[in-house]
Amino acid sequence: MTVRKNQAQLTADEKRRFVNALLALKRNGRYDTFVTTHNAFIMSDTDNGDRVGHRSPSFLPWHRRFLIQFEQALQSVDRSVALPYWDWTADRTTASSLWAADFLGGTGRARDGQVMDGPFAASSGGWAVNVRVDGRTFLRRALGAGGRQLPTRADVESVLAMSTYDAPPWNSASDGFRNHLEGWRGVNLHNRVHVWVGGQMATGVSPNDPVFWLHHAFIDKLWADWQRRHPDSAYLPTAGTPNVVDLRESMRPWTDVTPADMLDHRPHYTYDTAA
Amino acid sequence: MSGITRRRALGAAAGAAAGLAAAGAAHAAIRTTDPRPQHAPGGATAVPGSFDEVYQGRRIQGHPTHHGGHGGGRHGGHDAGYTVRVDGEELHVMRNADGTWISVVNHYEPRATPRALARAAVTELQGAALVPLALG
Numbered sequence A: 001m002t003v004r005k006n007q008a009q010l011t012a013d014e015k016r017r018f019v020n021a022l023l024a025l026k027r028n029g030r031y032d033t034f035v036t037t038h039n040a041f042i043m044s045d046t047d048n049g050d051r052v053g054h055r056s057p058s059f060l061p062w063h064r065r066f067l068i069q070f071e072q073a074l075q076s077v078d079r080s081v082a083l084p085y086w087d088w089t090a091d092r093t094t095a096s097s098l099w100a101a102d103f104l105g106g107t108g109r110a111r112d113g114q115v116m117d118g119p120f121a122a123s124s125g126g127w128a129v130n131v132r133v134d135g136r137t138f139l140r141r142a143l144g145a146g147g148r149q150l151p152t153r154a155d156v157e158s159v160l161a162m163s164t165y166d167a168p169p170w171n172s173a174s175d176g177f178r179n180h181l182e183g184w185r186g187v188n189l190h191n192r193v194h195v196w197v198g199g200q201m202a203t204g205v206s207p208n209d210p211v212f213w214l215h216h217a218f219i220d221k222l223w224a225d226w227q228r229r230h231p232d233s234a235y236l237p238t239a240g241t242p243n244v245v246d247l248r249e250s251m252r253p254w255t256d257v258t259p260a261d262m263l264d265h266r267p268h269y270t271y272d273t274a275a
Numbered sequence B: 001m002s003g004i005t006r007r008r009a010l011g012a013a014a015g016a017a018a019g020l021a022a023a024g025a026a027h028a029a030i031r032t033t034d035p036r037p038q039h040a041p042g043g044a045t046a047v048p049g050s051f052d053e054v055y056q057g058r059r060i061q062g063h064p065t066h067h068g069g070h071g072g073g074r075h076g077g078h079d080a081g082y083t084v085r086v087d088g089e090e091l092h093v094m095r096n097a098d099g100t101w102i103s104v105v106n107h108y109e110p111r112a113t114p115r116a117l118a119r120a121a122v123t124e125l126q127g128a129a130l131v132p133l134a135l136g
Helices: A012-027 A030-044 A059-077 A153-160 A177-182 A190-197 A211-229 B006-022 B025-031 B114-125
Strands: B051-055 B058-064 B082-086 B089-091 B093-095 B101-103 B106-111
Touching: A012 A030, A012 A059, A030 A059, A059 A177, A059 A211, A153 A177, A153 A211, A177 A190, A177 A211, A190 A211, A190 B106, B051 B114, B058 B114, B082 B093, B082 B114, B089 B114, B101 B114, B106 B114
Parallel strands: none
Antiparallel strands: B051 B058, B058 B082, B082 B089, B093 B101, B101 B106
16 A cells, blocks of 8 residues: 655655656656656646646545656555655745755756756766756756745645635636645645745646656645535535536546545545644 | 757657648647636736846846747747846746746746746756757
């Protein structure tokens, strides 16, 4: 059974295996197909048109399915690997072990944002940025640039307290849990973390940075935490909503998965915390 | 060596759009969306006017896009109603429901206007060229 752990609790061996599985997927080309898919949805999901992966109720089930697929790819390399999550309310500085050279490597240098240490630095030779929006082929970051701050636990609690899953108009203007978690409105959780990391993480090709998966694994866990806190609340909308994925409609790019299929994570993985 | 580029990413986007087309009317509605002002709940009104300037040594331009041959199909599924270029290369932009703007290089941090978005992109690019947006 897959158990997703807090990245701060991983052993040296778990970190090594996770990194090696990422590098193997990069080498065989599968990694970049995930970047391509993500960017395609980033560019096509619009507030007034069809929207599936982002700025819509299906943001959470879509990314849950996307992460499951990626985790399965990692496990095709090493069956022991599970996606870790990054609790950015707790590990909120550049001094976190997350950014050490034995894991994801640190921030980018001032001149061009290039990450200079760790397994994903361009100098390591194993992490070319191929699916890109500009000419630069090296991983970039600007952790906390401009004095930006990651969300606090109090910010997270204020969003977990929202009892309504989502609300019309079911997009970036919505009230409710989903849009506050996504960050287009209010204290801003998910979007703010992308911006705090900077580099490719701030772009449509954000999965080029492996921290994408750890960030989204924590967003996914917050959805599970919200469900436990609000057992009488459920995914919305349930039917008949133009341009939006209703509870039992299938989600592109898959043809066989609906939000209803993704509500319970436990058939796929559990968390290291009581869940 | 070039590997998978933006061009192929856009090919995938077009594939996603094709899947959407199969879903029928919803997609047709997107492709024919009038690019003129959409009145969003936040009070967003007119599409901004054009601009053309040199910012940090790079030429940035923006103008409202009129449909008919440009827009959605070429961009992988939607028409923002506005085109931004950096040194002649198109920057993929999108308008949010509240009237703010994002681009593919600053996707998670909205800016008030397309000009502010173009300037933010120049800052982010640090001199690098955009990967061409055009398909085919």
